[in-house]
Amino acid sequence: MIRRLAVIGVGLIGGSLARALRRVGQVGEVVGCGRGLGNLQRAQELGVIDRYSQDPAEAVVGADMVFVAVPLGAMASTFAALQGHLQEGAVVTDGGSAKASVVADARAAFGGLPPGFVPGHPIAGTEQNGVEASFAELYQDRRVILTPLCDTDPAATARVDLMWRACGAEVNYMTVEHHDEVLAATSHLPHMLAFGLVDLLARMRENDEMFRYAAGGFRDFTRIASSNPVMWRDICLANRDALSGMLSQFSAEMEQLAQSIAQGDGEQLLEIFSRAKQARDAFIDGQPSDGDNSL
């Protein structure tokens, strides 16, 4: 049970955590914090938060749990604003999609990693933003990855673990580096390809025509290119090492595939496509059918 939860950044991710904890009666008071006054007022009207402050230092007064759900590019300044204002024994966790950069930001702002800081990442989201888009079921049956470090207090980790389980999520553990590699492959790289493909078509002569002849497969394939450009710039910068390496590798493999096609190497093509179809079909068999929560 959390007595007072401070949510820094009351958007889809932060708002949905507050709603989920309220639904199961696992939180006393919720204090919101953010830059947009209108969004905070709306969050209060909707009952997602009880009260708010636009000052992070004020928002965390007396909070035993702090959830930082700001964009990756705002982590450093948020941590800096919290420094010296956290309650003794307060647990701090976050929702950032890359973990090495968040850990580095925390280390710099706090002058070393506080034992009560548990880096985390709920693998859930939609293309929507803001508290209006938040809902209590966002984390139901979704995975949350926690990446505690050697100096993280196990009791703090256990509290964050419990919090996410109360929201219906499955909690998994990884190292920071492994998390960033897995996410580069399964989320960040696909976003780069979708953005890149749509951008390529948009820059072609007669691009209106290109999009006119694109059918349903193209629609699904490029849906993630409608994601927030600022958020994705921040993710790229935060996970630059893992992502740039994987994108380079993919690029080299696509050049090889282009060569196989140009040379008419049907055997090689069939091998790649068959292996992919098999993996994709097996992946789908092993997943819940609800495709609503993306990222």
Place this chain on the structure above:
Amino acid sequence: MIRRLAVIGVGLIGGSLARALRRVGQVGEVVGCGRGLGNLQRAQELGVIDRYSQDPAEAVVGADMVFVAVPLGAMASTFAALQGHLQEGAVVTDGGSAKASVVADARAAFGGLPPGFVPGHPIAGTEQNGVEASFAELYQDRRVILTPLCDTDPAATARVDLMWRACGAEVNYMTVEHHDEVLAATSHLPHMLAFGLVDLLARMRENDEMFRYAAGGFRDFTRIASSNPVMWRDICLANRDALSGMLSQFSAEMEQLAQSIAQGDGEQLLEIFSRAKQARDAFIDGQPSDGDNSL
């Protein structure tokens, strides 16, 4: 009105044409032809075709319209089997996803392009195969591209145009080369990226884990990697010039993007992502919301 329609290849594409024409009463008799006896029998039971023959030469006897809906790799042998057996004045059209290769196959088999041959491509489909998957509404509000050549009889083109409109489709015209470029960009290239991405993940260490952490966005992005590998090998080989060129270009741009990420060039990233989001959102605004028909 078509008196006798011969459908060579009674699968999703061929079967759906027959169903659609029957529904609007625009066809007298439908004769099916294919390699699989079970599928032909099933097509007859379902009322998609009236009768069938496994011999293309026999199937087209007395047909005033012939629709060739076989895989691209089987076009050449199908045309060769038809040579000398078509009725005087018969119109022949096809459903191949690449057009230069089909035209070349027809030219070789018939010893020059017959004036009654109208190359075509309905931009519709699902991941399903076979006559069981066919349905009368597949072409409703979908586009069909016809690519008649200088030596194509305009009256033949007009008959094919009318046939597709009767199925509820919008008919557009392009040159063979332009068709192959547009399809390389909007359909063939996305399929290569989806196949390639899933294959890359499948070959990674701990690939089970990779797929386990993939969320809804990944599912949508890679849905087309479940497509038929043989069909896609054939498409790659048939459209090798346009596709290999475009894939090479995309690969080079992804390598540049990897460099921008590695160098932390946030401005460049934001520019690409913003342009893509804008194009994608505009594309979606201009499209019907039904996402059922892919390819």
